[in-house]
Amino acid sequence: MYDNKTHSTPNRIVSITQPHVRPIVRGKARAGTEFGAKISLSVKDGFVFLDNLNWENYNESNDLKGQIESYYRRFGCYPESIHADKIYRNKNNYQYCKGKNIRLTGIQLGRPKKEHKTNKIKKIEYEDMVYRIIVEGKIGVSKRGFSLNKVMAKLDITSETVIGVVFLLMNLEKRLLNIFLRFLVGYCRNEILPIFS
Secondary structure, three states: OOOOOOOOOOOOOOOOOOOOOOEEEOOOOOOOEEEOOEEEEEEEOOEEEEEEEEOOOOOHHHHHHHHHHHHHHHHOOOOOEEOOOHHHOOHHHHHHHHHOOOEEOOOOOOOOOOOOOOHHHHHHHHHHHHHHHHHHHHHHHHHHOOOHHHOOOOOHHHHHHHHHHHHHHHHHHHHHHHHHHHHHHHHHOOOOOOOOO
């Protein structure tokens, strides 16, 4: 940096104990720069799927096509709609989704239209916002409830394992909750006899 008269260098070490960690400029009010892995998640019926995990600072909008194809491999069909963050709403992703007959939610690109919004359009926009909140909620639960924001592993591979285990535990908890609710509904309808009398 001194010889080249620059203020940055690629792949610089920002943590001696975790040299694989790179700074990610987020521009948020609380912290302008974050450190850690960039992850791309998808949520289906309350279950979380870790589609991509990368330590480099890159534009995650390029992950959308891979996430759509992963969805197709998992479930055998393409999703009806995708409720993604603003960064995913670019021309290439809109064209790709249009080609697959998928609705990419959010504000459309270009100049806003001056047409009056009907109640049906307002309802769809509200539902899109609610589904987006579900994804953000899963991220918050993974950080606060499962300590995703406190990964202390030293190697990149062990950190990736810890991150994967967090989402595995979240999905197991969701599965156990579904089983418990089915049991509870069956018990309340007197379809299941109590074990203790």
